[in-house]
Amino acid sequence: MQLSLSNIEKSFGEKKVLKQISFSAESGEAFGLLGRNGAGKTTSIRILMNVFPADAGEVLVDSKPIDYSKTKIGYLPEERGLYPKKIIFEQLVYLALLKGMGKKDAEKSVEYWLERLDMSEYKNKKLDTLSKGNQQKIQLITALAHDPDIIILDEPFSGLDPVNAMLLKDVVKEQIAKGKIVLFSSHQMNYIEEFCDRIAILNDGQVAVSGRLSDIKRSYPRNRLTVKSQKNSEIAKAFENAVFTDDGALLIRMHDEAEKSDVMKRLVSEWDVDAVEVFEPTLSDIFVQYAGDAPVEG
Amino acid sequence: MKQFARIFNFEIKHFLKNKIFIGITLAAMLIVALLLFSPRIGALISEEHAETENGEHEELVTEKIGTLLLKSEAQLSEETLQTLFETAFPEYYVVLSDDETAVIKEKIKNEDADCAFVLHTATDFTYYVNDLLMFDMNSSVASEVLQEFVRLDFLVQNGVSPEDAQSALNVTITSTTETLGKSQEEIFFYTYIMIMALYMVIMLYGQMVATNVATEKSSRAMELLITSANPVSLLFGKVLASCLAGLIQLGAIFGTAYVAFNLTRADWENDLMINSIFDMPPALLGYMLLFFLLGFLIYAFLYGAIGSTASKLEDINTSVLPITFLFIAGFMVVMFGIINGDMNNTLMQVCSFIPFTSPMAMFARICMTKVAVHEIIISVGILAATTAAIGVLAAKIYRVGVLLYGNQPSLGAIFKAIRKS
Numbered sequence: 001m002q003l004s005l006s007n008i009e010k011s012f013g014e015k016k017v018l019k020q021i022s023f024s025a026e027s028g029e030a031f032g033l034l035g036r037n038g039a040g041k042t043t044s045i046r047i048l049m050n051v052f053p054a055d056a057g058e059v060l061v062d063s064k065p066i067d068y069s070k071t072k073i074g075y076l077p078e079e080r081g082l083y084p085k086k087i088i089f090e091q092l093v094y095l096a097l098l099k100g101m102g103k104k105d106a107e108k109s110v111e112y113w114l115e116r117l118d119m120s121e122y123k124n125k126k127l128d129t130l131s132k133g134n135q136q137k138i139q140l141i142t143a144l145a146h147d148p149d150i151i152i153l154d155e156p157f158s159g160l161d162p163v164n165a166m167l168l169k170d171v172v173k174e175q176i177a178k179g180k181i182v183l184f185s186s187h188q189m190n191y192i193e194e195f196c197d198r199i200a201i202l203n204d205g206q207v208a209v210s211g212r213l214s215d216i217k218r219s220y221p222r223n224r225l226t227v228k229s230q231k232n233s234e235i236a237k238a239f240e241n242a243v244f245t246d247d248g249a250l251l252i253r254m255h256d257e258a259e260k261s262d263v264m265k266r267l268v269s270e271w272d273v274d275a276v277e278v279f280e281p282t283l284s285d286i287f288v289q290y291a292g293d294a295p296v297e298g
Numbered sequence: 299m300k301q302f303a304r305i306f307n308f309e310i311k312h313f314l315k316n317k318i319f320i321g322i323t324l325a326a327m328l329i330v331a332l333l334l335f336s337p338r339i340g341a342l343i344s345e346e347h348a349e350t351e352n353g354e355h356e357e358l359v360t361e362k363i364g365t366l367l368l369k370s371e372a373q374l375s376e377e378t379l380q381t382l383f384e385t386a387f388p389e390y391y392v393v394l395s396d397d398e399t400a401v402i403k404e405k406i407k408n409e410d411a412d413c414a415f416v417l418h419t420a421t422d423f424t425y426y427v428n429d430l431l432m433f434d435m436n437s438s439v440a441s442e443v444l445q446e447f448v449r450l451d452f453l454v455q456n457g458v459s460p461e462d463a464q465s466a467l468n469v470t471i472t473s474t475t476e477t478l479g480k481s482q483e484e485i486f487f488y489t490y491i492m493i494m495a496l497y498m499v500i501m502l503y504g505q506m507v508a509t510n511v512a513t514e515k516s517s518r519a520m521e522l523l524i525t526s527a528n529p530v531s532l533l534f535g536k537v538l539a540s541c542l543a544g545l546i547q548l549g550a551i552f553g554t555a556y557v558a559f560n561l562t563r564a565d566w567e568n569d570l571m572i573n574s575i576f577d578m579p580p581a582l583l584g585y586m587l588l589f590f591l592l593g594f595l596i597y598a599f600l601y602g603a604i605g606s607t608a609s610k611l612e613d614i615n616t617s618v619l620p621i622t623f624l625f626i627a628g629f630m631v632v633m634f635g636i637i638n639g640d641m642n643n644t645l646m647q648v649c650s651f652i653p654f655t656s657p658m659a660m661f662a663r664i665c666m667t668k669v670a671v672h673e674i675i676i677s678v679g680i681l682a683a684t685t686a687a688i689g690v691l692a693a694k695i696y697r698v699g700v701l702l703y704g705n706q707p708s709l710g711a712i713f714k715a716i717r718k719s
Contacts (some may be wrong), residue, residue: 077522142522
């Protein structure tokens with residue numbers, strides 16, 4: 001299955017929030033939707049979920065307009081919230097029913113997910129008796145219980161301790177392996193980098209960059225080398241454009257990419273080098289470059 | 299439709315499982331039952347009381363609540379006066395007094411006596427009492443007693459025997475009134491009760507719908523709901539479930555009253571008010587149900603729409619004020635109409651066609667006066683059409699409102715957002 005947003009436009013009043021947004025994601029992979037606050041991520045997600053229509057453009061599944069009665073979507077919103085005073089099991093089943101499940105299937109699925117996320121003991125408790133992290137796990141069930149084809153996770157890791165973050169990672173990997181489209185929106189770049197094959201960075205309502213993360217990284221000039229050595233200080237003196245990175249490695253910039261092999265040979269022959277590799281930007285570097293000048297909104 | 303049914307089901311369960319809802323309903327049922335059983339309970343207590351004191355049944359005697367001093371400054375038959383006063387004031391010990399007025403006043407101030415009548419002549423007296431209560435009828439009762447005394451005295455002075463004079467003064471007149479239209483005296487009470495019930499339920503449940511929507515929004519459960527279900531189903535499910543909850547509550551309370559009345563019918567034989575309520579024509583119940591449904595829905599949709607525009611629960615009270623004022627204004631017009639008995643004045647007639655006031659105004663007019671069938675049809679038609687239109691509009695406001703956070707948007711901004719969406 002391929003999910004595409006094609007030339008989506010949306011305005012609220014005079015303000016144009018989305019300008020010709022296009023990106024696509026495939027089954028069995030995670031897609032990272034990135035952007036600073038107010039860049040248009042939530043609006044894109046809401047249009048994708050049919051909360052409101054786009055002014056122009058289309059949401060397509062396998063090149064046809066999406067049929068919401070056939071394509072199931074699960075959503076974990078950034079603003080968490082359920083019924084604080086209602087029994088957890090009852091509200092989870094209710095939300096699964098709203099998504100079109102039968103009562104028995106809904107109950108069975110909620111039971112499964114409560115068990116899977118180590119939350120069975122809280123089944124008959126009210127939501128507000130749980131810690132924030134546990135409430136978030138409960139909320140995650142609302143996005144997964146109805147076995148959706150597309151799973152949208154907005155800041156899924158915020159508020160989770162390392163153990164729960166690991167549990168969530170396993171769940172996400174499972175879903176990707178099952179052939180689901182997982183759409184991530186997060187500011188925690190390490191998670192996006194870990195999971196997402198493709199990304200789109202939105203900046204002021206436009207797609208600043210999109211595509212396979214590996215391709216985006218490779219599109220950067222390969223004229224820098226990262227060197228790890230006990231003799232970094234000596235090496236730095238020998239090269240004109242050498243700077244230290246935050247983790248103590250040395251970054252050598254060459255005038256031309258073609259010098260790469262010669263420089264590598266020289267490094268290995270003249271000094272005791274632990275590692276040398278072509279420098280690739282991190283997702284944070286890419287994000288700062290493409291989203292850095294976006295206006296910040298509340 | 300399936301989604302609507304599921305939302306409706308969830309919302310109605312929320313009411314039926316709610317301890318406060320159950321508690322209030324049961325308490326109201328208990329109070330109604332106790333009120334209707336009160337004569338029987340009172341009689342039981344009195345019987346037990348009489349049995350423990352005298353060991354046998356006795357005719358109930360009005361309990362004495364105090365002492366009434368009677369002093370005559372003129373040459374009047376004190377014994378006759380005492381007898382007449384004792385009959386007229388069964389709740390007092392009537393004590394003849396020779397004290398000076400100042401002493402009598404002192405006794406009342408010291409609470410040795412509750413009140414006193416000093417008769418200057420047979421037609422002129424002063425009533426002394428410590429605190430004059432709003433509904434103190436003693437003075438007018440005494441005037442009637444003295445009028446009877448003077449008339450009796452006059453007849454006896456003119457040669458009529460005291461017995462003849464007594465029977466001449468106590469002639470009983472029997473009369474029958476045949477009402478060809480509607481007797482407002484009889485229908486006043488049930489109209490009053492029905493309008494009050496309509497008012498209370500719409501107010502209570504309307505506010506509840508608004509609070510409910512605002513709670514879902516402020517707890518951000520709305521983010522999930524709005525992406526899981528159609529907003530029309532969400533609002534209609536919520537509103538119709540609270541409407542059914544209101545009907546269940548009213549049904550339980552009125553049902554209890556009906557059963558309790560039938561069990562205690564004999565005790566209320568002479569009570570015009572209670573009898574008139576339960577002798578209400580069944581057709582009026584049908585009208586009550588119709589106007590309740592339409593009136594409830596029109597206001598609940600508005601309350602729900604307003605609730606969706608509030609980001610915080612605290613905003614609700616001020617946001618719903620315009621609707622509440624509109625509703626209270628309609629209620630006041632109808633109430634004044636009912637109390638004055640003037641159901642066909644221009645204001646009432648106009649109000650019975652305005653959809654926001656017609657549920658109460660037209661219903662009150664149907665209850666208390668004769669309304670042409672075509673007027674009822676037009677009124678219900680306008681009300682039903684407006685309710686449907688308000689329902690559609692409310693769903694549109696709801697769809698936009700639930701996604702607006704931050705400061706409460708103006709009406710203009712909401713309509714702009716609706717047009718845009």
